[in-house]
Amino acid sequence: xxxxxxxxxxxxxxxxxxxxxxxxxxxxxxxxxxxxxxxxxxxxxxxxxxxxxxxxxxxxxxxxxxxxxxxxxxxxxxxxxxxxxxxxxxxxxxxxxxxxxxxxxxxxxxxxxxxxxxxxxxxxxxxxxxxxxxxxxxxxxxxxxxxxxxxxxxxxxxxxxxxxxxxxxxxxxxxxxxxxxxxxxxxxxxxxxxxxxxxxxxxxxxxxxxxxxxxxxxxxxxxxxxxxxxxxxxxxxxxxxxxxxxxxxxxxxxxxxxxxxxxxxxxxxxxxxxxxxxxxxxxxxxxxxxxxxxxxxxxxxxxxxxxxxxxxxxxxxxxxxxxxxxxxxxxxxxxxxxxxxxxxxxxxxxxxxxxxxxxxxxxxxxxxxxxxxxxxxxxxxxxxxxxxxxxxxxxxxxxxxxxxxxxxxxxxxxxxxx
Numbered sequence: 356x357x358x359x360x361x362x363x364x365x366x367x368x369x370x371x372x373x374x375x376x377x378x379x380x381x382x383x384x385x386x387x388x389x390x391x392x393x394x395x396x397x398x399x400x401x402x403x404x405x406x407x408x409x410x411x412x413x414x415x416x417x418x419x420x421x422x423x424x425x426x427x428x429x430x431x432x433x434x435x436x437x438x439x440x441x442x443x444x445x446x447x448x449x450x451x452x453x454x455x456x457x458x459x460x461x462x463x464x465x466x467x468x469x470x471x472x473x474x475x476x477x478x479x480x481x482x483x484x485x486x487x488x489x490x491x492x493x494x495x496x497x498x499x500x501x502x503x504x505x506x507x508x509x510x511x512x513x514x515x516x517x518x519x520x521x522x523x524x525x526x527x528x529x530x531x532x533x534x535x536x537x538x539x540x541x542x543x544x545x546x547x548x549x550x551x552x553x554x555x556x557x558x559x560x561x562x563x564x565x566x567x568x569x570x571x572x573x574x575x576x577x578x579x580x581x582x583x584x585x586x587x588x589x590x591x592x593x594x595x596x597x598x599x600x601x602x603x604x605x606x607x608x609x610x611x612x613x614x615x616x617x618x619x620x621x622x623x624x625x626x627x628x629x630x631x632x633x634x635x636x637x638x639x640x641x642x643x644x645x646x647x648x649x650x651x652x653x654x655x656x657x658x659x660x661x662x663x664x665x666x667x668x669x670x671x672x673x674x675x676x677x678x679x680x681x682x683x684x685x686x687x688x689x690x691x692x693x694x695x696x697x698x699x700x701x702x703x704x705x706x707x708x709x710x711x712x713x714x715x716x717x718x719x720x721x722x723x724x725x726x727x728x729x730x731x732x733x734x735x736x737x738x739x740x741x742x743x744x745x746x747x748x749x750x751x752x753x754x755x756x757x758x759x760x761x762x763x764x765x766x767x768x769x770x771x772x773x
Contacts, residue, residue: 366430368396371409371568372524372548378453384445391433392440398451399434401427405485406463406567411451415441422449460568461599462487464576467569468520468552469596470494471561472512474538476504481539483591490601491582494594500584505594509581520560520573523551535562578602652679652686653693657706665769667721668703672762676711688712691749699747707762709755713739716749733761 365385370377382394392413399422402408408425413436424435441447466485473480479498486493500508527535527549541547541564552561552573570576580602582595597605613624620630656678660671673694675687688710698706698718705719705726715734717726725745734741734750737757741750752758 367432370398399425401425415447464569465579465598472508520552670705713752736761
């Protein structure tokens, strides 16, 4: 499209309000712009209110095209097509991608009902924004609900869905809105579309001004599952949830994964958290033992290093491959931080460490030999990168031998070096 969307000569009748369960419709093209067409009436819902647009196809006598996007401009709905649109006046037949519409409606229905459940738990938990453009939907709530409130809202909604809720939509003049228990003030003026979910006895359980698509019954959005809640900016709490078939698919997938894990751990699913906690404790113990072993090996390597006198102290170039040749190369590479940790504790010395994989570092307790400056200079000569502080620096090089040679050249250039 070459210019912003603006109203076409005629407005678009919203069939998705008057015929919410219809899947096909007939219409006439009233305007075109690039790959966009406006119709006199449509079932395609436009993007808005946190809900993604519908998709599907338009067909006409001379051809057809997929509808990939629908946007609202004034009272006109513009349909973006894959390919060139038919001319103004063409009769077209539209077909919704019903699976897409149904899942969007499940998300939107669940958003209304979950928001109402939070509001009933505490009226301070008002909705500030919503997001329903993916399977994981969000409610941004004021009032800082905690985990107990999340559980209470979900339990209330589950109970209400079991008992039954049915949808009713009405167009209400702005002056008559006081007759409806709206959860929050409408965002539009004039005639307002009010979405009502009623209990079996007819009592309104949820009422909101909304132009989106919904399901005839609340049960069709079940299950509604809260995945997590987290504090975000401006003291809002974001509740992430899933609904309907998408929630069922996620729960089934998680259960299948849990079954696989439980079989691998030779425990029942109910004992899986206990087994995972046990393995975490064992892993922490193994990590502590490995750290102790690495420190002992680093001490051994440092003790076997060759020290040279330099002005102001001593220097050692420590290569684990030389001092611990029987140690596997992977373990030699792991010793770099431990060697530097021990070297940093020694007075009046400089220690340069170089592992087989190019991991390197320098510890210096002599102000005349700043670690970060010298290490960067050697790395620049060996296609490496790194940095740090005057007393400790680390890096990595792709050419370990060139790094080693750069260190030796620098060392040989020192006055009175031995």
